[in-house]
Structure formats: structure tokens, C-alpha cells
Amino acid sequence: MFWLPVDRTLDMPLIRQVYEQIRLRILHGELQAEDRLPATRELASNLGVSRNVIIEAYEQLIAEGYLVGFQGSGTYVAKGAYLKQEDKDEFLSLFEMNQHIENDTGVIDFRSGIPALDMFPRKSWGHIAKQVCIETSQSIFGYDHPEGRTELRLVLAQYLKRTRGVNCHPDQLVITSGATQAFSLIANLLLSSEDEIIIEDPITNEIQTIFSSSGTSLYPIPVDEYGMKTDLLPANKRPKFIFVTPSHQFPLGGTLPIQRRIQLIHFARNTDCYIIEDDYDSEFRYQGTPVSSLQGLDPERVIYVGTFSKILSPGLRLGYLILPPSLAQKCKDLKWFMDLHTPSLEQLTLAHFIDGNYLERHIRKMKKVYQVRRDYIKSCLKQEFSNTVTILGDSTGLHLVAEFEDIVFSEDILSKITEHNVKVYPVESHAIQKGNHTNKIILGYGNLSKEEIKEGIKRLKCALTTS
Known part of the structure; x- marks a missing residue:
């Protein structure tokens, strides 16, 4: 049975989902020249969508040259529509990309410069x-x-x-x-x-x-x-x-x-x-x-x-x-x-x-919100790391810098932190002259709730103590 996944939770219309998947399968050689596609009524029944969805997707593909239709015979993949790909991994499907985004939802991201989007x-x-x-x-x-x-x-x-x-x-x-x-x-x-x-x-x-x-x-x-x-x-x-x-x-x-x-x-x-x-x-x-x-x-x-x-x-x-x-x-x-x-x-x-x-008015309101979040992340850092952390640059903005004693944020340490579903950003990655800021990380707090801040700092402590 010819199968195409469709997802009604996406913003992309069903017609476009069907069209895009057939187009990519032809370009990548998964559907080859002269392969016959299912009849519109059959494919609509298999996917649980209106027949008009399949008809419009087919018509668009025929108009662009990917398919050819013969009355009384069916719809076929056109010759010359295969394009060899150097790296198929680069061509993530719509659903693979959506799944990747969904899988990232458990991560607490201390990225700087992001305001409170929900406000x-x-x-x-x-x-x-x-x-x-x-x-x-x-x-x-x-x-x-x-x-x-x-x-x-x-x-x-x-x-x-x-x-x-x-x-x-x-x-x-x-x-x-x-x-x-x-x-x-x-x-x-x-x-x-x-x-x-x-x-x-x-x-x-x-x-x-x-x-x-x-x-x-x-x-x-x-x-x-x-x-x-x-x-x-x-x-x-x-x-x-x-x-x-x-x-x-x-x-x-x-x-x-x-x-x-x-x-x-x-x-x-x-x-x-x-x-x-x-x-x-x-x-x-x-x-x-x-x-x-x-x-x-x-x-x-x-x-x-x-x-x-x-x-x-x-x-x-x-x-x-x-x-x-x-x-x-x-x-x-x-x-x-x-x-x-x-x-x-x-x-x-x-x-x-x-x-x-x-x-x-919005700035006055958000200044109060961010000050609460700033104070809270400082208290969480002090609670988890005591006197082994020094806080820098917290008087302004949506981020601060945490400087740690006896910790170098190497690639191995950063990978360990990522494994704990938390993202932090080393100051050293922004340095032109390397070697002076290896023990410092940037922690953005503007788009994080107090609950996320607390959990994120706990995960950071766990990653650093088990590395």
C-alpha cells in the first residue's frame, strides 16, 4: 500500500503535505520514472483525506512536470525528474523536522537575549x-x-x-x-x-x-x-x-x-x-x-x-x-x-x-519581571554552588555570567551538560583571544519561568558533579 503520513496539527495544508512528500520521493529516486501512483480515490481512502486533496496535489505535480497523467490509464512518474543527492541526510522531511522540534521541548535553554515571549x-x-x-x-x-x-x-x-x-x-x-x-x-x-x-x-x-x-x-x-x-x-x-x-x-x-x-x-x-x-x-x-x-x-x-x-x-x-x-x-x-x-x-x-x-509601559512592566527572574537565578546559583560561583554583569539586561572555581567548560563538560537536557553558553566561545574565560558561562533568564530556572540550575549542578 502506498503510504504518506499526514499531520492535521501542522500549519501546512494537507494538499501541500501530500504534494511535498511525493515531490521529494521523486527527486530522491524513491519513486522512479514510469512508476504508477495510486488512483486518487484509493489514496484518499488510505490516508483518510478528501479526494479533492489528492486531486489538487496530483494536478500541481503534473503542472510542474513531476507526474504525467493518461486518461483511462492512470498517473505516472515522469522521466527526468530524479535529482541525485550528495547527502540525503540534509533533506529532512517535514515530519522529521517536526519530530525534532518536539523532542527538544524538554530542554531548558539558558540562551541569552531572548525576552519573555509569553508576555x-x-x-x-x-x-x-x-x-x-x-x-x-x-x-x-x-x-x-x-x-x-x-x-x-x-x-x-x-x-x-x-x-x-x-x-x-x-x-x-x-x-x-x-x-x-x-x-x-x-x-x-x-x-x-x-x-x-x-x-x-x-x-x-x-x-x-x-x-x-x-x-x-x-x-x-x-x-x-x-x-x-x-x-x-x-x-x-x-x-x-x-x-x-x-x-x-x-x-x-x-x-x-x-x-x-x-x-x-x-x-x-x-x-x-x-x-x-x-x-x-x-x-x-x-x-x-x-x-x-x-x-x-x-x-x-x-x-x-x-x-x-x-x-x-x-x-x-x-x-x-x-x-x-x-x-x-x-x-x-x-x-x-x-x-x-x-x-x-x-x-x-x-x-x-x-x-x-x-x-x-511595557518596559516598566518587564523590568520588574526580569528583575525577579534575575534575583531568582542568582539565589539558585548560590544555593546549588555556594561560594564556588561568582556572578558577573547582572546589573542590566537579560543575562548574567557565572564564573566557577576549578571548572573548565570543555567540549566534554558541555556535552555532559547537554545530556542533562540543559543548554548553557560558554563565554570562551565568544573570545577572540582564547584561554582567558574557560570557567565562565552565559545564563540568559529572560524567557524562563522561575520553575524552569530552578530546574535548569539543578540539572547544571548534577551534570557538573557527575562529570
Whole structure:
């Protein structure tokens, strides 16, 4: 009997499920040229679906050339539709992928940078999005400007001035599809092969990859509990830019003091380079008020990158760049070549969300939630590991760093932790100069409940004591 699994719990329509599985079996040679397929009525009965599902799937496959149909004779696999695969393991079926996702549900993942997804303000966001979709002119559904909607850039400039001390005109703002696109735009705007940049060490792998992919050399400057050690800036270098996370260094969590900020700006002025300020989660500061931006000290020298992935949701893919006026137009041109523009409906929804004070209310609410989770993970670490663990970088954001005595997070140790259904992330994997952070791990807590935090730390203790 010819059998195809169908799953009514998936979002994919049944017609598409049947079509996709037959198509892959033909491409992979499991169904060969001139093989006869079951009649539509027979296959529908076997699978427990409507005959129209099978008819439409067959018709689509015939239209694309995978099948041929002969009236009164049946439906057959067409000749020339087999494509030899170098590695069949790469072609997971829809159901294998779904099963893999389901099998991962028992894992407690301390990944950093993920906000509380279950607390996304669906009701207010959905209400605004509906209004935007219904009441806005039809032009919103057409092509838009690469720099982003004027409405969003206006309210965002005002919001950043009020909350972060950012000094900019809306024309200096470019709305991006998340911070990752912003970094890619900077790389295309400023870098070429054989250039050099100065960068914090450690710093997220993603940043390293984006900037080094053009052939650029990375000159690492180590960080301490206050961020980049600016006294180590090299007098003999003329970099294209200096990359820093001054409000909350990733991953170690330091905040760059004013003396180092001034030293950084003096260096940039003397070497005629820019400073890239990544301000990724500074809204959630638990001691005092959020630190003012570096950009506010020298708007002509600092390129400011922000994102709503940590405040609201990474699924929105909304971020922004603030550039000196001399770079703004060229960046807009690059954005047009990259993707024309960031989706307009989401931009307008966000503009109304900010203008209606929904964003600041959400931040105040979530700051309390994250502070409770931060305090709880600290207490769990101290309960399980006592004085053998030191907590770093916990004053801001959605993660902290745990430094352990006499533990090196080698591949074997990390594998052991994974076997206990918990995921942690070594600081060393983000280090450019290796060997200085082997006993530290990053623990993100933003998207974990107190129950998950407690269980995850218990599993971590069990893995480390049995390894």
C-alpha cells in the first residue's frame, strides 16, 4: 500500500503535505520514472483525506512536470525528474523536522537575549496593527522608502532623545530588519579587505563574523568589569571604527564609565575613525536609571545601533541605525539595494505603539519581571554552588555570567551538560583571544519561568558533579 503520513496539527495544508512528500520521493529516486501512483480515490481512502486533496496535489505535480497523467490509464512518474543527492541526510522531511522540534521541548535553554515571549503585549499590539491595516491609506501596501517610515523615525528620534540621551534628526535614522542587518549595512558602508577595526574581546560571534567576512582584521581589546580597557587602545593603529557595547558589555556585563568614554572619543578623533555603539538591552537596568548613550557625547563620531528584539520580540525583525549626516544618504542607498525597505505595516504599528506610550509601559512592566527572574537565578546559583560561583554583569539586561572555581567548560563538560537536557553558553566561545574565560558561562533568564530556572540550575549542578 502506498503510504504518506499526514499531520492535521501542522500549519501546512494537507494538499501541500501530500504534494511535498511525493515531490521529494521523486527527486530522491524513491519513486522512479514510469512508476504508477495510486488512483486518487484509493489514496484518499488510505490516508483518510478528501479526494479533492489528492486531486489538487496530483494536478500541481503534473503542472510542474513531476507526474504525467493518461486518461483511462492512470498517473505516472515522469522521466527526468530524479535529482541525485550528495547527502540525503540534509533533506529532512517535514515530519522529521517536526519530530525534532518536539523532542527538544524538554530542554531548558539558558540562551541569552531572548525576552519573555509569553508576555509580548499581544492585545495592544494587535489592536494597533488592526487599526493600521484598516485605516491607513492604500499606499502602505506598496513599495516604501529604504530609510523607513517617516512616522516611525519621528517618534523614535523623540523617544531616544528622552530615554537614552541620543541626539539625532529623523533624517539620520535608518530603520532596519533587526540589528543584524544594521551591522551588515555598517560593514558594507565602511569596510573593505585589508581594513582593520578595534573590537571588544570577548564579543558575540555574530559580530565577529559579520565584520570579518569582508576580509577585515579584528584587533581585540580585552574588557574588565567596566567594559573595554581603553588604556590599551593602540597609538599606532588607524582603524576604520571601534566597536563597543558601552551600556552593557556583551557578554561580561560591564558599563563603560565616563572617563573611558571620553578616552574612546579622543582616540576616535585623533585617528579619524568612527565608534559603533551597540545598545542592545540597556533599557532593563536594575540599579539606578539607564546609562546615557555614548552617541550623545559625539553625534558626528558615533554610529548608534538599536533593536526591538530584546524589548519586544525578535520575531518583529525591527532595528535601527543612527548615522552622522555625512553617512546617512549612502546608507539609505545600500539599504535599498539590500531589501528595498523594512515591512511598512510593522513600522507603522511600532510608531503608534511608541507614540501611545505603550512601549514605555511595557518596559516598566518587564523590568520588574526580569528583575525577579534575575534575583531568582542568582539565589539558585548560590544555593546549588555556594561560594564556588561568582556572578558577573547582572546589573542590566537579560543575562548574567557565572564564573566557577576549578571548572573548565570543555567540549566534554558541555556535552555532559547537554545530556542533562540543559543548554548553557560558554563565554570562551565568544573570545577572540582564547584561554582567558574557560570557567565562565552565559545564563540568559529572560524567557524562563522561575520553575524552569530552578530546574535548569539543578540539572547544571548534577551534570557538573557527575562529570
